[in-house]
Amino acid sequence: MRYxxxxxxxxxxxxxxxxxxxxxxxxxxxxxxKRLEQDxxxxxxxxxxxxxxxxxxxxxxxxxxxxxPFFVGAGAYKHHVPATVDHLIQRSEFLTSYTPYQPEIxxxxxxxxxxxxxxxxxxxxxxxxNASMYDGSTATVEAVAMAHRITKxxxxxxxxxxxxxxxxxxxxxxxxxxxxxxxxxxxxxxxxNLAGVVGDxxxxxxxxxxxxxxxxxDLSGAAATCHxxxxxxxxxxxxxxxxxxxxxPGAMGADIVAGEGQSIGNRLNFGGPYVGLFATKSKYLxxxxxRLCGETVDASGRRGFVLTLSTREQHIRRDKATSxxxxxxxxxxxxxxxxxxxxxxxxxxxxxxVNHANAVALADRLAAVKGVKVLNETFFNEFTIKIAxxxxxxxxxxxxxxVLGGVPVSRLLPDKGLDDLILAASTEINTDADRxxxxxxxxxxLSC
Amino acid sequence: xxxQQKFDPQAVGSEAPVAKTFTGNRGLETxxxxxFETGRPENTGVDLDEPLPFKHRLGSLERQExxxxxxxxxxxxMRHYVRLSRLNYAIxxxxxxxxxxxxxxxxxxxxxxxxxxxxxxxxxLQPQSTVQGALELIAELAHWLMVMTGMxxxxxxxxxxxxxxxxxxMAIKAAIAAKGEDQARKIVLVPESAHGxxxxxxxxxxxxxxxxxxxxxxxxxxxxxxxxxGPDAAAIMLTNPNTCGLFExxxxxxxxxxxxxxxxxYCDGANFNAIMGKTRPGDLGVDAMHINLHKxxxxxxxxxxxxxxxxxxSSRLAPFAPVPFLRRDKGGFHLVEHKSEAPDSFGRIxxxxxxxxxxxxxxxxxxxxxxxxxRQAAEDAxxxxxxxxxxxxxxxxxxxxxxxxxxEVLFDETWLRPTxxxxxxxxxAMIDEGFHPMxxxxxxxxxxxxxxxxxxxESKASLDLFIAALRDLALAAKRGETERFVGAPYLAxxxxxxxxxxxxxxxxxxxxxxx
Numbered sequence: 001m002r003y004x005x006x007x008x009x010x011x012x013x014x015x016x017x018x019x020x021x022x023x024x025x026x027x028x029x030x031x032x033x034k035r036l037e038q039d040x041x042x043x044x045x046x047x048x049x050x051x052x053x054x055x056x057x058x059x060x061x062x063x064x065x066x067x068x069p070f071f072v073g074a075g076a077y078k079h080h081v082p083a084t085v086d087h088l089i090q091r092s093e094f095l096t097s098y099t100p101y102q103p104e105i106x107x108x109x110x111x112x113x114x115x116x117x118x119x120x121x122x123x124x125x126x127x128x129x130n131a132s133m134y135d136g137s138t139a140t141v142e143a144v145a146m147a148h149r150i151t152k153x154x155x156x157x158x159x160x161x162x163x164x165x166x167x168x169x170x171x172x173x174x175x176x177x178x179x180x181x182x183x184x185x186x187x188x189x190x191x192x193n194l195a196g197v198v199g200d201x202x203x204x205x206x207x208x209x210x211x212x213x214x215x216x217x218d219l220s221g222a223a224a225t226c227h228x229x230x231x232x233x234x235x236x237x238x239x240x241x242x243x244x245x246x247x248x249p250g251a252m253g254a255d256i257v258a259g260e261g262q263s264i265g266n267r268l269n270f271g272g273p274y275v276g277l278f279a280t281k282s283k284y285l286x287x288x289x290x291r292l293c294g295e296t297v298d299a300s301g302r303r304g305f306v307l308t309l310s311t312r313e314q315h316i317r318r319d320k321a322t323s324x325x326x327x328x329x330x331x332x333x334x335x336x337x338x339x340x341x342x343x344x345x346x347x348x349x350x351x352x353x354v355n356h357a358n359a360v361a362l363a364d365r366l367a368a369v370k371g372v373k374v375l376n377e378t379f380f381n382e383f384t385i386k387i388a389x390x391x392x393x394x395x396x397x398x399x400x401x402x403v404l405g406g407v408p409v410s411r412l413l414p415d416k417g418l419d420d421l422i423l424a425a426s427t428e429i430n431t432d433a434d435r436x437x438x439x440x441x442x443x444x445x446l447s448c
Numbered sequence: 449x450x451x452q453q454k455f456d457p458q459a460v461g462s463e464a465p466v467a468k469t470f471t472g473n474r475g476l477e478t479x480x481x482x483x484f485e486t487g488r489p490e491n492t493g494v495d496l497d498e499p500l501p502f503k504h505r506l507g508s509l510e511r512q513e514x515x516x517x518x519x520x521x522x523x524x525x526m527r528h529y530v531r532l533s534r535l536n537y538a539i540x541x542x543x544x545x546x547x548x549x550x551x552x553x554x555x556x557x558x559x560x561x562x563x564x565x566x567x568x569x570x571x572x573l574q575p576q577s578t579v580q581g582a583l584e585l586i587a588e589l590a591h592w593l594m595v596m597t598g599m600x601x602x603x604x605x606x607x608x609x610x611x612x613x614x615x616x617x618m619a620i621k622a623a624i625a626a627k628g629e630d631q632a633r634k635i636v637l638v639p640e641s642a643h644g645x646x647x648x649x650x651x652x653x654x655x656x657x658x659x660x661x662x663x664x665x666x667x668x669x670x671x672x673x674x675x676x677x678g679p680d681a682a683a684i685m686l687t688n689p690n691t692c693g694l695f696e697x698x699x700x701x702x703x704x705x706x707x708x709x710x711x712x713x714y715c716d717g718a719n720f721n722a723i724m725g726k727t728r729p730g731d732l733g734v735d736a737m738h739i740n741l742h743k744x745x746x747x748x749x750x751x752x753x754x755x756x757x758x759x760x761x762s763s764r765l766a767p768f769a770p771v772p773f774l775r776r777d778k779g780g781f782h783l784v785e786h787k788s789e790a791p792d793s794f795g796r797i798x799x800x801x802x803x804x805x806x807x808x809x810x811x812x813x814x815x816x817x818x819x820x821x822x823r824q825a826a827e828d829a830x831x832x833x834x835x836x837x838x839x840x841x842x843x844x845x846x847x848x849x850x851x852x853x854x855x856e857v858l859f860d861e862t863w864l865r866p867t868x869x870x871x872x873x874x875x876x877a878m879i880d881e882g883f884h885p886m887x888x889x890x891x892x893x894x895x896x897x898x899x900x901x902x903x904x905x906e907s908k909a910s911l912d913l914f915i916a917a918l919r920d921l922a923l924a925a926k927r928g929e930t931e932r933f934v935g936a937p938y939l940a941x942x943x944x945x946x947x948x949x950x951x952x953x954x955x956x957x958x959x960x961x962x963x
Contacts, residue, residue, distance in 0.1 A: 001821040003553055005907035006828050014835045014908065018852075026830050026852055029695035030727045036823075040725055042595055045818035048557050054815060055808065059566025061581025063574065072571040075799060082494060084522055086563075089750075092540030093533035096554050098884075099752040101546075104940040105879055108536035109751035112529070115483050118957035122515040128956045131752070134607035137799035165799035172770070172795035176618055176654045216509045247509045260799075269562075270582050271572030271800030272607060273754035285954065291752065296950035299935070299943035302472075308950040314610070314648035315890070319657040324648035327608040327742065331750025338529060341483050344519015347492030349511075356506070357499030378507040399575040407573045414786055428496065 001045055063404065065268060069434040071362070073382045073425025074212070074407040075136070075163050075238040076271065077263045079351075080429055085265050085338045089331055099291075099330070103306045104298075109330070110305035113293040116337040123243045123340075124235075124257045125250025126279035131291040131307075132333040133276025133325065136260025137169045140206065140236050142278065142289040142323055143258040144170055147204035147232045148179060149287050149322070155180040155201050157194070160187030161211030163238055164412040170206070186413055188375060188384065188421075190215040195225045202229055204256075208236040209249070213409075214376050214383040214423065216246060223253025232256060240264055240277065241427075242380040244352030256280045264343075265335035275332035286312060289323030351428060355381035358426040358435075365439045366424070371448040375421075382425035384409070388448040391422045403441045477941055480531040484958040487518025493525050535941045536751070537884045543906055543914050547856040547887035547899025548643065548691055550721050550743035552829075555816065558746070558809035567808050572800035576783060582804060583781035587774050589811045593739060593760055596822070597720075598730025601766035603759045603773065605802040609718060612738025612757025613649035613685070615770060615797050619736055619761060620683050620712045621653050622768035622794035633682040633711065639668055641692060641891040646685045646716055655682055662893060666692040666848040666858075670701045677709040687716035688732070689723060691891040692848065693833065693856035693899070703733025712736070712765070720744045721903070722830055722855035725823025735762040741803070745810035756806035767792040772801050828904035829855045832911060836900055839915040843922040847894045855903070861896025867925045871896035873933035874921065880932075880939045881917045 006014075011023070020026065027035065046054070065078040072078070089095060093108055100106030100113075113131045120129035133139040144156045156174065158167045158181060167183050174181045184192050190213075194205055205226050209217040219235055226233045235249030237259040249257045261275040262268075280288060286309065294308035314321040343351060359381040367374045371388035387394060391408035398405040409421035426435070472479040504510070520528060537544065544551035562568060570579050590602045603619070606612035617636070624633050636650040639660045647657040658676055663669040673684065684706050688696045696702065706713045715729055715737040721744040729737050741747050742755035749755075761769055771793050772785045783801065784790050817825060830853075837857040841850060845863040861871050875885035875898070887899040902911060924932055937943065 001817060001824060003555060003816065004821070004824060004828055004904055005910075006831070006904075010908040011828075011831060014831055018831075018834045018838045020852075023827050023831060026827075026834055026854070027695075027723075027726050028852065029697040029854075030723070031697070031700055034700065034727050034731050036726055036728065039819040039823055040595055042592060042819040042822075043815070045821040046815050048816070051557060051812050051815045052561070055561045055585075055812060056564065056566075058581040058585050059561075059564040061584070062566040062570045063578035064565035064569040065571060066565055066569050070571075072574055074573050076572055078569070078571065082522075084493075084526060088526070088529045088533075090559060091530065091533040093536035093538045094529075094751055095559075095748045096539040096544075096551075097536045097751045098544065098546055098549055098551060098749045102537070102875070102879065102885055103945045104876070104937050104942045105535075105537040105884065106751075107941050108532040108534065111480070111482070111532055111535075112751075114956075114958070118482075118484060119515075119517055121957045122517055125513060125515075134611060134754070135799060138607065138611070138797075163799065165796060168796040169798060172618070172797055173652070175795065176621055176652065178654055216507055218507075218509060243511070243515070245511055246506065247511050248513065248515070251513055267568040267805075268571050269568055270570045270579065270804035272798075272803040273756075273805050275754075285956075292954070292956055294950040295955040296946045298945045302942060304942045304945045306945045306947050306950050308947065308956075309954060311951075314644035316644070317648075318644050319647035319651040321644070321648045321651075324610045324614060324645050324652050325608070326610045326643075326645050327740075327749075327753040327755040329754045330752030331748070332754055334751065338525065340517060341487065341520050341528070342493035342522065342525050343517070344487060344492045345489035345514050345517045347494045347496070347519050348515070348517060350492075350496050350498060351494070354496055354499050356504060357502045360502050360505055363505070376505070378505050378509070380506070396575050396577065399578050404571070404574055404578070411573060411785075415788065 068402050068404055069437045070404045071406045071424050071426055071438055072404050074423045075260060076268055077239055077425060077427055078268055078429055079263050079427050081265055081267060081339060082342055084342065085335050088338050089335050094334055100307060103304065107304060110293050112334055112337055114295065114305050116333050117293060119337060119340050120277050120279055124279045125248035126257055127282040128285055129279040130288055131293055132329040133278050133290055134329060135274040135276045136238055136258065137166045139258035139276030139278045140166045141170055141173045143234045143256040144204060146256060146287050146289060147234060150284055151203045151230065151232060153201055153203035155203055157182045157197055157202055157205045158184060159207040160184035160192050161190060161213060162206055162208045162236060163212045166236065186416055186418060188213050190217050194222050198225050198229050198231055200229060202231040204232040204234050206234045206236060210239060210242055210380045214379040216378040216380065219249060219252035219254060234258060239380060241352050241355055244348035245356055246380055261336045265339035266332050273329060273332050275329040275336055287322060288312065290325050290328060354428045358430050359383065362424060362426045362435050365435055369439060369443050371446040381427055382423055385422050385424055386420055387422060388446045390419055394445045395422060397445045398441050401441050403438055405438055405442060478531050480528060482958050483518050483520060483528060487520040489514060489516065489518055491521065492519040493522045542883065543902060543910055544884045545886045545900045545902050547901040548718060550901060550903055552746050552903040553905040554746055554748040555813065558812040561812045562805050562808040567804065580780050583774060585811060586807055587781060589807050592814050593758055596724055597737065597760045598728030599760035600763040601761040601769055603761065603769045605770055605798055606738060606757040606759055607798055607803055608753060608755035609738055609740040609757040610645040610649055612759045613645055614652045616714050616736035616738060616759045617650055617653035617655065618794050619765045619768045620714065623765055624682055633680055635680045636682055637673065637676055637684040639686065641690055641893045642685060642687055643691060643716065650685060666694050667696050668702060670698050670705055673702055674705050677705060677711060681709050681711040683712040683714050685714045685716060687718060689719040689854040692858045693853040695854055699732050718743060719855060722826055724826045725819065726826055735765050741806050741810040746813045747806045747809040754803060754806065756803035768794050770794060770797050825904045832902040832904060832906055833857045835911060836902055836915060840918060843919060856899055856901035858894060859898040860894045864925060869925050869930060869933050871898055874925065876936035876944065877921050877933045879937035883914060
């Protein structure tokens with residue numbers, strides 16, 4: 001077997017050194033009746049060529065984003081990732097190293113985490129960011145739990161503009177811990193009144209910007225409402241590129257920011273691995289979940305970096321820890337950081353402008369189609385259209401015709417009477433030709 | 449060949465006419481500034497044309513404040529990260545014997561397969577008719593996991609081991625609630641040797657944790673467990689093989705006791721690498737167990753993640769599995785994404801459907817090994833750990849006497865005590881010898897624990913060098929050559945770092961000097 005260096009002679013020598021005659025002697029603690037006497041009922045080993053054949057056949061059954069006009073978003077976005085990013089994250093020293101528990105021989109990873117934390121804090125306009133969470137949805141759960149710890153209250157209010165998966169995940173965790181959650185009804189036009197629902201027992205309000213339906217939201221009012229009642233505002237985003245062009249949560253009074261970072265540096269990967277971004281104010285630092293990297297000096301006085309404030313974490317605090325997270329999204333956060341280093345402020349702003357321009361161009365084209373209504377006043381690179389027809393059926397038919405034309409809202413919010421809505425996203429990857437095909441294909445599938 | 453002469457840290461590099469270089473660099477080892485010190489916000493390493501003039505739709509919410517992100521050209525970026533990478537140890541460069549972490553070889557075939565556009569460039573919410581190959585792969589991987597573990601179902605969406613633990617405990621909570629016992633059963637028993645995520649995950653699922661001590665041989669005593677199993681017991685969380693590298697030999701009896709008490713058996717599968725193809729958790733009475741794909745099935749650790757933690761479930765827990773899960777009908781594979789289609793499901797634990805990128809890598813790894821190779825990998829991992837044990841046991845002390853282990857061997861600090869040195873000193877001296885240290889100070893039940901997991905990826909020659917170096921260090925420690933240890937590492941990119949200072953005055957991001 002090509003991955004196993006020992007040969008039978010080695011094995012015999014080693015068994016002799018250990019002082020046993022057969023390998024099974026090393027497994028003697030397994031009750032005899034429970035030992036497998038023969039190999040599992042699974043195929044036997046395959047060559048590299050055979051594995052490539054099997055997996056390439058499976059991959060070929062899927063329609064890849066780059067192969068068709070592609071407008072799918074709703075929390076995961078197809079962006080161009082520079083070749084440099086993927087090359088660098090495949091460096092052995094990044095790809096095959098562990099969590100940096102021995103800082104003297106992990107400064108590469110630690111410095112990149114420190115840079116990542118600084119980038120995320122700058123993007124969100126917050127004081128401090130952690131070394132990453134699994135994804136945006138679980139980062140949101142952690143933010144809610146953190147707000148409960150800070151406020152010593154146990155009721156979260158979730159905006160109707162929050163991604164439905166995120167709301168469901170918060171609901172699951174809260175049901176387990178016995179905390180209360182109020183999920184506001186789907187809020188297509190960013191019109192919900194938070195002042196009416198925030199009370200003295202509210203721990204936090206969770207608002208997404210741009211919201212699930214694509215609307216931009218000024219969070220300042222929500223922040224003021226929360227702070228007047230002693231609650232915290234948690235700002236969520238699922239499209240991090242928007243922060244290149246849209247007012248950051250820290251500038252609108254957010255106390256905790258949780259978001260999805262997939263859009264920068266990471267591919268779609270059918271939903272994972274992604275990278276959760278998490279930031280907060282300095283005063284809440286010690287209630288933060290996840291790893292933190294901090295600056296220090298070594299015995300010779302040289303600058304260096306270490307994991308720090310670990311008394312918050314599970315390996316020290318066990319059931320009293322701020323979170324159970326251990327493994328995070330290390331390599332995905334590195335990809336994020338490298339891509340952002342290539343972009344810089346200037347590059348990110350331009351990338352965000354191109355996204356917005358493409359989405360505006362798409363919205364303008366679609367608005368001119370009979371049977372299509374663009375619902376948004378404001379948006380970044382995604383918006384909601386109302387169509388004459390069943391959205392799921394129309395999107396399915398468009399796929400058969402070679403266009404991946406967005407996400408039917410009913411895929412995430414079934415049984416809500418929202419069956420005629422499609423979320424359409426347009427990033428820098430789309431050309432004007434893509435938009436023409438999209439518009440034409442959509443038009444051809446409408447029932448008017 | 450090993451240097452056998454007395455170690456003299458002062459002599460290190462003493463042949464060089466320069467003690468200190470102008471740049472701070474030392475040959476190939478280079479000092480690298482932060483991007484914030486070398487880059488400028490107006491620079492960029494990505495070419496993209498400005499859009500033609502258009503009317504924006506941002507309302508009043510256009511960003512005014514700069515994010516302060518420096519941009520670096522492509523060659524500068526390349527150099528920055530390549531230079532940083534060279535400050536890291538890596539499994540590709542040498543043995544990485546971190547106990548409980550299973551740092552095994554990461555085949556590049558798996559990386560190539562995960563990057564096929566048909567896997568890497570598909571969207572989780574595309575019409576399911578356009579991702580049938582992806583769903584088939586998930587179903588196949590699930591099949592392999594169920595066969596290997598002898599379990600009835602598997603939840604694929606947990607994003608890492610700890611997430612899997614929380615998922616398994618939530619399934620248990622839902623099963624208890626379905627019997628109307630959720631107010632009565634709130635206690636989860638966790639052995640004191642458990643990984644910290646176990647109690648933390650039990651707490652996330654809303655349980656209270658009670659600790660169970662181990663007996664002197666490092667395993668759990670059924671009598672101790674029985675004493676704590678009352679009508680308030682919800683579950684036990686048992687790591688098997690445990691964090692001392694030992695198989696819990698009374699596991700069948702423990703499972704029976706737990707079930708008789710009306711509770712559930714959660715198994716932490718972090719150490720499944722030791723037993724795959726040798727025994728099946730389902731046959732041992734396990735109700736739920738997460739599998740770290742980034743340990744046992746070799747998806748790369750990536751400096752801290754990402755991982756994946758699918759949870760296999762017994763028939764008692766299967767109905768409560770989280771959404772989404774797969775169904776196969778005549779039209780192909782279909783994702784059940786909503787509780788409305790699965791009323792007993794305890795709900796959703798993450799957006800979308802799981803760590804597809806990790807699934808592809810793990811499946812490639814499994815296909816490559818096959819049933820025979822997986823068994824052989826487990827055997828070689830256990831053989832390697834016992835070989836290390838056999839070759840070091842005359843110099844280093846084991847907490848449980850001279851006994852066989854599984855995939856990892858545990859030493860303690862007892863043998864070091866007369867020297868005045870500590871486990872951390874010994875570990876740091878290993879760095880100077882070119883090795884990543886073993887896991888230290890875990891499990892917590894052993895004083896100054898040193899947990900060595902070589903994995904099946906090491907050749908005998910690699911182990912022999914590692915063993916010889918550790919023997920040389922152990923003998924030096926016993927001879928009283930304390931300087932070699934207390935000041936170590938001398939030869940790494942950094943000397944020991946001041947962790948107290950980092951925690952006392954946390955600097956978690958770069959700030960402009962004077963800003």
